[in-house]
Amino acid sequence: MKIPALLFLTASFVHLIIPPAFSQQITKPEDTEVWDPEPPEVAPGDYTTASAPSDAIILFDGSGLSAWQKPQFKAESATVEIISYTVKGIEPDYEHKPADWDVIDGEMVIKQLTGAIETKQAFGDMQLHIEWMTPYAEGKKGQGYSNSGIFLMNFYEIQVLNSYENRTYSNGQAGSIYKQHIPLVNACRKPGDWQVYDIIFKAPVFDEEGSLKSPARITAFHNGVLIHNNVKLKGPTVYIGTPKYVAHPAKLPLRLQDHGDPVRYRNIWVREL
Numbered sequence: 001m002k003i004p005a006l007l008f009l010t011a012s013f014v015h016l017i018i019p020p021a022f023s024q025q026i027t028k029p030e031d032t033e034v035w036d037p038e039p040p041e042v043a044p045g046d047y048t049t050a051s052a053p054s055d056a057i058i059l060f061d062g063s064g065l066s067a068w069q070k071p072q073f074k075a076e077s078a079t080v081e082i083i084s085y086t087v088k089g090i091e092p093d094y095e096h097k098p099a100d101w102d103v104i105d106g107e108m109v110i111k112q113l114t115g116a117i118e119t120k121q122a123f124g125d126m127q128l129h130i131e132w133m134t135p136y137a138e139g140k141k142g143q144g145y146s147n148s149g150i151f152l153m154n155f156y157e158i159q160v161l162n163s164y165e166n167r168t169y170s171n172g173q174a175g176s177i178y179k180q181h182i183p184l185v186n187a188c189r190k191p192g193d194w195q196v197y198d199i200i201f202k203a204p205v206f207d208e209e210g211s212l213k214s215p216a217r218i219t220a221f222h223n224g225v226l227i228h229n230n231v232k233l234k235g236p237t238v239y240i241g242t243p244k245y246v247a248h249p250a251k252l253p254l255r256l257q258d259h260g261d262p263v264r265y266r267n268i269w270v271r272e273l
Contacts, residue, residue, distance in 0.1 A: 029240050032179045033169035042185040044223035047196055050129050052269040059119055059254070060268040062106030068099035071118045075154045076237070076257055080244045083155060083236050087248045096120075101258075107133075108265040110148060110258050117258075118154065122251035124203040125273040128152070129196070133264040134162040136191040142168045146191065148263040149178065151255035152201045155236035155248070156216055160263060163188040175227045177218060178237045183227035194266070196223050200273075203250065204233070210247035 052058055059067045072094045077083045099117040102109040134146030140162075148160040156177070163174035163186055170176070174195075175183035189195055202217040216233040220226075235243030256265065 027241055032241070034171040034182065035169050037182070038170055039173070039183050039186045042187050042225055044187045044189065044225050047224040049131060049194075049196070049267050050198070052129070053271065056269040056271050057121065058269050060108055060265065062103070062266060064103060065099040065101065065108070065117070067119055067121070068117045069096040069120050070099060071116055071154070071253070071255060072096065074115070075151065075255060076116065076149065076157070078239045079241050080235065080238055080246065083238070084246045087246050090249070106266065110261065110263050112260050112262060113258065115258050116255050118253035118255040120253070122249070122253050123153070123270060123272060124251045126152070126201050127271040127273060128199040128201065128254070129267065129269050130265060131194050131196050131267045132160050133194045134160070134191050135262055135264070137261070141166060143172060146261045146263055147259040148261065149257035149259070150197065151237070151257060152199070153203060153248070153252040154255050155252070156233060157237040157257075158197065158199065158218070158220065162191050164190045175220070175222045177228065177231065177233065179239070180234050180237070180243060181228060181231045183222065184229070185225060185227060187222040187225040187227065189223060197221070204245060206247040212245045215245070
């Protein structure tokens with residue numbers, strides 16, 4: 001999870017300032033870090049890459065980034081208030097720039113400090129298969145060791161990080177639903193090895209007035225090992241403060257975060273549920 005102080009329009013880099021009334025409510029990010037319990041380590045078995053089923057939507061097969069684009073907003077947000085502003089500012093006809101990450105040897109590689117990318121297609125309930133690799137980085141540790149994130153519907157993050165012999169707060173390690181749910185176990189492989197997430201996501205539902213009818217839920221496997229069992233999300237991912245639901249469209253893009261590290265992705269597909 002990146003540490004944003006402001007919300008940026010990706011294309012124009014126009015700053016959206018937090019009103020003083022909201023800024024007074026902001027707490028320290030450390031206040032929402034949970035270090036205990038530490039998930040036990042589990043060595044995953046041989047888990048091969050999964051070929052996409054016949055009804056899957058292929059988002060990346062190594063051939064290019066045609067399914068991806070630059071987002072309108074920086075949605076990895078610090079607070080609920082910023083997320084609320086973001087949702088209100090969504091422009092359905094916004095002219096997106098092409099995704100500018102690199103494709104090397106059939107793998108998607110984060111082009112560092114260029115910003116996140118998102119899918120052109122929007123999704124709600126889904127089954128997501130995604131493979132990722134955190135490169136070895138000498139001298140790096142904690143949240144600084146090969147960090148990225150997978151944001152379902154742009155706002156709900158499952159953390160990508162090297163958590164192999166690399167301690168950080170438990171609700172921020174690989175596989176965590178960032179600052180909301182600690183994974184049941186740590187099934188991380190070592191840096192340089194490919195990892196697999198298989199995620200079942202149930203989107204939140206809002207009524208016509210914008211009140212929450214049912215929360216988002218996630219079941220997730222890391223390298224074939226269950227790490228979340230139909231857990232209830234408390235709201236969108238926030239870095240500072242307590243998450244709270246903000247009404248948003250029933251379908252939104254899938255987003256991959258640029259945290260400044262050359263994390264790699266491959267074999268990404270979705271089944272709409």
